[in-house]
Amino acid sequence: MRTWTMMLALASGCDRVQQEVQQRIGGQPSDDGAAEDAAPRPRSATEEIFASFRGESLDRACDDDALSEVPVSANCVSGTLSCGGSVEGHLKGGENHWDDDFYRGKYCTPLPQKYDGPERVYRFDVPAEHLVQVELISPCEDLDLFAMVWSDTSRCPREEHLVSECEADVTSGGGKVTIYTDRNPKTYLVGVDGKHGATGPFKLVARCKGK
Incomplete structure (x- = not known):
C-alpha cells in the first residue's frame, strides 16, 4: 500500500511539472495531456x-x-x-x-x-x-x-x-x-x-x- 501511495504522489508531481513547463512556454495542456498547436506567427x-x-x-x-x-x-x-x-x-x-x-x-x-x-x-x-x-x-x-x-x-x-x-x-x-x-x-x-x-x-x- 505504501508503494502504491508513493507512485500516485510521484505521478501527481509529474503532472504539475508538465503543466508548469507548458505554461512557461505559452501552451496549455489539452484533454489528453498533449500541448495545443503553437500560436500563429505574429503579423509583420x-x-x-x-x-x-x-x-x-x-x-x-x-x-x-x-x-x-x-x-x-x-x-x-x-x-x-x-x-x-x-x-x-x-x-x-x-x-x-x-x-x-x-x-x-x-x-x-x-x-x-x-x-x-x-x-x-x-x-x-x-x-x-x-x-x-x-x-x-x-x-x-x-x-x-x-x-x-x-x-x-x-x-x-x-x-x-x-x-x-x-x-x-x-x-x-x-x-x-x-x-x-x-x-x-x-x-x-x-x-x-x-x-x-x-x-x-x-x-x-x-x-x-x-x-
Whole structure:
C-alpha cells in the first residue's frame, strides 16, 4: 500500500511539472495531456498596416477584389497620387502594356521577372525642389514598384518611347522609391506590377519634403 501511495504522489508531481513547463512556454495542456498547436506567427508591421488601412482582417483584405472595378482611362492611368496622399488599388482590371522588355529597356530593372499580367499606373505631379518617397504596401502578393518621368498626359509610354528616368524597387512584400525634383516640377507615372503575372490589392503612399 505504501508503494502504491508513493507512485500516485510521484505521478501527481509529474503532472504539475508538465503543466508548469507548458505554461512557461505559452501552451496549455489539452484533454489528453498533449500541448495545443503553437500560436500563429505574429503579423509583420507591413501586414498590420495593410489590414488596418482596409479596416478588416488581413485574410479578408487579400481576398477583397472590389478595387479591381476601378476603371482605366484611355491613357492607361487609373488615378492620381499626390504629396501626402495615398491610393488603394488592385491589379485586376488594370492594363497589360508593360512587361520585362519594357522595364529593362527603360533601365528600371535589369532582372526579368515575367511581368506578364496587368499593371496599375497613377499620375504623380511632383512640385519643384521636392524630395519624395513613394512606398508600396503589398503583403498579399509579390508586387513591384516603378516610377518614371513622363509628361505626355495623352498616352502612356510603350517600348518604342524614350523615358529619361525610371526608379524601381523589386523586393518582396512592397518597396520604396525616392525621387527628387530640381527647380522644375516633374510628372511621374507610378506603376505597380506583379512578378509572374501576380495580381492583388495594394496601397501607395507618397511622402514629400520641400526645400
